[in-house]
Amino acid sequence: MVPTLAGRIQTRLFLLATVGAIITLLIVPVLPGSSGALGDRYVTGFLVLAAVAVLGVAWELVYHFLMQFRWEKDWPTLFGLLTLVPEGLLLYFLLRSGAVDVIDPVPSAAFWTHFTVVWVGVWLVANGPMRVPFIRWRFRGGRVL
Amino acid sequence: MAPPHVPASAGDLTPELLGTSEWSDQLVAAAGIPMYDIPFLTVGGGMGSFVTLDYLRIYGVPASQMRVVSNIDTPWQTYEFLTRCSQIPRSERIRSDSASRPDNIWGFPSYALQETWTDKTPAYLWQLLTEPLLNDYWTPRAGTVFQSLEREAKRIDYWDMLVKGQVRMVRRRAGGGYFTVVTPPEGSAPTKRIIFRSRFVHIAIGYPGLKFLPDLQEFRTKHGDYQHVVNAYEPHEQVYEFLKTRPGTVVIRGGGIVASRVLQRLFDDREKFRLQTQIVHIFRTFVTGSHGPHVWARRKGGDGWAYQGFNYPKSVWGGQLKAQMRRLEGAERAAKYKEMGGTNTPYRRRWQEQMRAGRSGGYYHPVQGTVDRVERGSDGRLVSYVRSSDGIVREPVADYIIDCTGLEADIAEHRIYDDLLRHGGAYRNPVGRLEVERHFEVKGTASGDGVLYASGSATLGGYFPGVDTFLGLQIAAQEIADDLARRGFVRRMGPFRSTSQWFKWAFNSPV
Ligand SMILES: Cc1cc2nc3c(=O)[nH]c(=O)nc-3n(C[C@H](O)[C@H](O)[C@H](O)COP(=O)(O)OP(=O)(O)OC[C@H]3O[C@@H](n4cnc5c(N)ncnc54)[C@H](O)[C@@H]3O)c2cc1C
Numbered sequence: 001m002v003p004t005l006a007g008r009i010q011t012r013l014f015l016l017a018t019v020g021a022i023i024t025l026l027i028v029p030v031l032p033g034s035s036g037a038l039g040d041r042y043v044t045g046f047l048v049l050a051a052v053a054v055l056g057v058a059w060e061l062v063y064h065f066l067m068q069f070r071w072e073k074d075w076p077t078l079f080g081l082l083t084l085v086p087e088g089l090l091l092y093f094l095l096r097s098g099a100v101d102v103i104d105p106v107p108s109a110a111f112w113t114h115f116t117v118v119w120v121g122v123w124l125v126a127n128g129p130m131r132v133p134f135i136r137w138r139f140r141g142g143r144v145l
Numbered sequence: 146m147a148p149p150h151v152p153a154s155a156g157d158l159t160p161e162l163l164g165t166s167e168w169s170d171q172l173v174a175a176a177g178i179p180m181y182d183i184p185f186l187t188v189g190g191g192m193g194s195f196v197t198l199d200y201l202r203i204y205g206v207p208a209s210q211m212r213v214v215s216n217i218d219t220p221w222q223t224y225e226f227l228t229r230c231s232q233i234p235r236s237e238r239i240r241s242d243s244a245s246r247p248d249n250i251w252g253f254p255s256y257a258l259q260e261t262w263t264d265k266t267p268a269y270l271w272q273l274l275t276e277p278l279l280n281d282y283w284t285p286r287a288g289t290v291f292q293s294l295e296r297e298a299k300r301i302d303y304w305d306m307l308v309k310g311q312v313r314m315v316r317r318r319a320g321g322g323y324f325t326v327v328t329p330p331e332g333s334a335p336t337k338r339i340i341f342r343s344r345f346v347h348i349a350i351g352y353p354g355l356k357f358l359p360d361l362q363e364f365r366t367k368h369g370d371y372q373h374v375v376n377a378y379e380p381h382e383q384v385y386e387f388l389k390t391r392p393g394t395v396v397i398r399g400g401g402i403v404a405s406r407v408l409q410r411l412f413d414d415r416e417k418f419r420l421q422t423q424i425v426h427i428f429r430t431f432v433t434g435s436h437g438p439h440v441w442a443r444r445k446g447g448d449g450w451a452y453q454g455f456n457y458p459k460s461v462w463g464g465q466l467k468a469q470m471r472r473l474e475g476a477e478r479a480a481k482y483k484e485m486g487g488t489n490t491p492y493r494r495r496w497q498e499q500m501r502a503g504r505s506g507g508y509y510h511p512v513q514g515t516v517d518r519v520e521r522g523s524d525g526r527l528v529s530y531v532r533s534s535d536g537i538v539r540e541p542v543a544d545y546i547i548d549c550t551g552l553e554a555d556i557a558e559h560r561i562y563d564d565l566l567r568h569g570g571a572y573r574n575p576v577g578r579l580e581v582e583r584h585f586e587v588k589g590t591a592s593g594d595g596v597l598y599a600s601g602s603a604t605l606g607g608y609f610p611g612v613d614t615f616l617g618l619q620i621a622a623q624e625i626a627d628d629l630a631r632r633g634f635v636r637r638m639g640p641f642r643s644t645s646q647w648f649k650w651a652f653n654s655p656v
Contacts (some may be wrong), residue, residue, distance in 0.1 A: 002464030071437070071444045072453070073460035076278055128253040132647045133640035135250060139463045139620050 001126065002074045003067075007142025008060040014144045015122045015130070016053045023121045024049050024114070031114055033107035040104070045114060047103045051091055052118070059087055077127060084119045088112065156336025158313070158326065166568040167592075169319040170342075178326070178340045183212045184634070186325055186343040188312045188561070190215020191223050192615060193349025193601040195298065196247050197622040202301040202656045203250060203646050204626050204635045212341065214308045214327050220298060221291050223351060228287055231377045231549075232406040235288030240402055240491065241455060243273060243283050245616040247290070248297035250623070251647055252616075256285035259293075281493045282454045301656055313338070314564040315346055321593020345634065347598040347625065348587075349618070350561060354554035355379075358398060361548050364519040364527075373527060374519065377403045377549045384545045385414055392421035396529055396541055398516070399549035400428045400450055401488040405496055407547055408509075412499040415508070424509045425541040427531055430488070431513030442484060445492065448500065449511045453489040461485070461611045462620065471583060471608045479575035482610060488550075512539060519546065556603050565590065569597070576606030583608045584628040585621045596632070598625050 003011065028045040029038060063083065067075055092111060094100050131138055156177045162168060173180060185206065187194040190213045198211060217223055233239060244252035257273045260266070272283045298304070310327040318324050325341040357365070361374050375381040377399075387393060388411075395411060397404055408424065415422050432446035445452045460466040466485065473481055490496075503509025514531035522528045527546055531539045556562040556578050565571040565579075570589035574580035580588045581604045590597040600621035602613040611617035630637035638646070649656060 002460045002462065004465050004468050007464075067465075068441045071442070072458040073465040074458070075464075076276065077273070078275055078278055081274075128255065128258075131251045131253045133644045135623065135638065135643050138244075138252070139467070139623065141460075141464045141468055 001130075001138040001142050002072075003064075004141030004143070005060065005064045007140060008064060009057055010144045011126060011130075011137075011142040012056045012060060012122075013053055015126060016049055016056070016118070019122050019125050020049050020052070020118045021046075023118050027114060027117055031110040033109040044104050044106060048091075048095075048106065048111065048114060049118065051094075051100060051103065052087070052115070055087070055091060055094075059083070080126065081120070081123050084116065084123075088115050088119070091115070157338055162316075165316075167317045167319050168324050173324060173340055173342075177336070178338045179334070179336055180324075180340045180342055182342050183210070184343060185211040185345045185347070185629075186323075186341050187211070187213045187347040187349060188215075188315070188325065189213075189349040189351060189601075190217055190307065191220055191349060191351050191601075192247055193351070193618045193621070194347070195220035195294070195303065196250075196615070196618045197347055197349065197600070197625060198303065198306060199248075199297060199301055200250055200619070200622040200626040201629070201635060203650075204630070204638045205642075205656075206635050208302040208305050211306050212308050213303075213306050214310050214312050214325065214341070216309065216311050218307075218309075219295070220303070221294050225287070225291060227378055230380055231403045232410045233287050235286065235291065237287060238284045239287050239290065240284060241615055243285065245614065245619075246293070247615040247619065248293040249650060250619060251643075251650075253647075256289055256293075257283050260285065260289055277454055282491065296653065297650075300650070300653060309333070310339070312350075312561060314561060314568075315348065315597065316564075316568060317570075317590070317592040318342065318595070322595035323592060323597060344595045345598070345629065346595075347600070348561060348565075348603075349599065349601045350559060350603070352553050352602055353556050353559035353562060356552040356554045358516070358548050358550055358552070360516050360518050361398075361546065368521060370521075373544065374546045375548065377407055377547055378551065381547065384547065385410065387544065388414065388420055388422050389418055392423075393544040394423040394425065394526075394542065396527070396543040396546045397424060397426045397549055398546065399488070399551065400430065400432075400490065401549065401551060402456075402490045403551050404549035405450075405490045405493070407549055409496060409499065412503060412509075422508065424503065425529075425543065426509065426511045427514050427516065427529070428511060429513075429515055431511075438484070444487075444489070448504075449513070451487055451489040452492040454491050456489070456614060457611050458485055461609075462614075462616050467609065467611075470610055473608070475575055478606070478608075482576055482606065485610070510541075514539065553602060559603075562603060565597075574604075574606035578606045579603045581607045584624040586628065594632070596628070598628075600625070 024045045028041050034041055067073055095103055095106055159176045162176055187197055194213045243255040243257035246252045246256060257269050261269045269283060272280045276282045310329040313326040313328055315323050315325045322344045323346045325346060327339050329339055355378055357376060365371055365374050397407060411422055411424055414420055428449040431449045432451045434447055435443045435445055437443035458466055470481055500509060514533040517530040517532060520528050522542055527543050529541050557566060571587050572580055572589055579599055581599055582588055585598045585600050587597045587599050600618055604612045627637060629635050
């Protein structure tokens with residue numbers, strides 16, 4: 001899928017809310033280094049997911065701007081994977097610094113495991129299986145609506 | 146199909162039919178041409194017809210409701226002929242990418258996944274992951290595409306829908322719908338013509354014709370020589386065979402992918418058979434580097450070529466450019482076409498290596514120039530008179546000239562389009578081809594509750610530019626299928642049907 005701005009944002013929100021939520025449900029109980037009541041850990045897990053979504057909207061604006069320098073106005077598959085690094089780092093430091101105080105401190109190992117698995121899961125689905133139920137999605141720049 | 150209406154007399158077109166733009170049932174009956182009813186008819190039977198039928202079958206239209214009239218036996222026949230001539234045998238890789246799958250409307254699993262599995266070659270996945278940054282675009286083998294098409298064609302009962310014949314014209318019917326006049330193969334029908342009466346007609350007849358560069362056409366006509374001045378889209382093995390027997394010089398014209406292919410063949414043969422072939426490559430537009438009006442619209446290029454993975458920028462098939470173009474009309478649309486148009490070829494590492502070796506080895510000579518004329522020299526060889534923009538005139542002498550420009554003829558050169566322009570209400574778009582709606586209905590041709598659609602090269606210049614590609618034909622097919630759903634011919638396919646149909650595809654079970 002080659003995204004438009006609206007398509008990028010919609011795809012991100014949609015996939016985080018579906019694939020991201022399912023992965024979070026499955027992975028939170030087994031995240032390394034986390035302790036405390038499972039319920040609390042779920043709350044934290046979903047808040048992290050929400051933070052990826054909210055910050056992500058801003059990131060998508062940046063990506064869209066950068067994409068304008070590409071003649072084909074495309075977004076190679078690899079970019080979709082590697083943007084994990086800056087996004088992960090920014091969120092990690094925001095959480096560490098306490099800037100997002102609605103989210104309890106998350107142990108590094110738990111954060112990175114959760115974040116990476118969700119990211120790769122979303123990326124894999126966006127690069128193929130998403131087209132199975134949604135046949136119009138790839139021709140509309142990733143718009144779900 | 147309903148039984149034919151009984152013919153009264155001869156069964157050929159009458160002057161009255163020819164002269165009347167809209168036919169009544171009585172008029173047709175009076176001519177004695179057998180008539181068959183079929184709700185949906187597609188004309189052409191190439192890739193465009195195939196993907197349209199594929200969509201509609203998957204949406205839920207029974208095979209008994211649709212027919213395809215064609216002069217070829219398999220949907221890929223014309224495509225395979227053209228690719229073979231232009232040096233892409235089944236074992237070579239085509240231009241379009243992994244997810245352009247004319248045999249699978251979802252494009253998943255992509256061809257790269259399929260070939261990774263069948264060839265047991267995980268390296269394809271690495272290439273897919275790193276394209277086009279660290280690697281060339283991964284593209285499928287022609288053979289993979291044809292085999293997959295054959296499987297899908299069987300699955301959707303393609304050959305039950307195929308009617309062999311040459312379509313002569315499509316005319317509007319008084320009261321709605323269309324008549325499609327077909328000339329069946331000799332001896333296969335009692336009359337010279339048969340007619341299909343349909344509510345919906347789709348036209349996908351590919352290229353209206355091939356055109357030669359004028360100076361080459363002039364030479365061919367003047368000397369009656371079709372052996373030494375050839376078009377890359379016609380069989381021209383004799384060129385390569387000759388070069389195996391003695392050293393020779395070839396002039397190549399054109400800067401697109403076909404020129405790249407032909408060059409590769411010449412370089413490969415040179416290496417494989419230790420030949421002395423000299424190559425003069427004439428570019429009318431010689432690109433020396435990145436080009437374009439501003440930083441947001443600059444394409445890479447060099448050594449004569451403009452580089453681009455596919456025939457249009459990638460976002461034409463679904464991203465930003467598709468969305469932008471969909472909103473443009475008239476002159477604005479034409480300008481956008483111009484901005485992203487121009488002949489181009491993919492940057493492929495193997496081709497770059499071969500050309501570099503050729504330039505430094507002194508056997509590959511790329512030059513800028515326009516050719517004034519071609520003449521036969523005193524030794525019988527071909528002299529091109531080439532004038533370059535800096536005023537230098539060159540006169541390369543060659544044994545063969547290969548026209549790789551791939552020029553297409555005007556749409557009116559094809560009888561069906563010509564008839565549509567004259568009698569059907571169709572008109573031209575800003576780039577001179579057939580004006581179609583966003584859903585590929587040919588503008589001006591509506592007939593009662595009937596609709597005439599077209600897809601493929603003839604519709605270039607419309608709201609969607611990538612028409613002459615597999616993925617573009619599929620985009621058109623989806624628009625058409627959705628439009629037919631709006632008109633109640635079939636149910637629009639939602640996520641559930643799509644998913645269950647995908648499983649049927651995966652298990653190769655009937656739709
Ligand atoms: C050398 C070459 C390489 C290409 N490579 C790629 C690629 O890698 N990827 C890609 O996506 N696209 C590629 N294309 C574009 C590709 O050809 C088109 O996408 C596709 O084949 C066009 O399909 P079509 O249905 O429009 O035409 P065709 O497949 O040509 O089918 C049209 C058919 O209509 C038939 N016909 C014409 N007139 C009549 C009539 N009066 N009655 C009955 N039948 C008639 C013709 O015989 C023809 O078979 C390539 C094109 C060429 C020439």
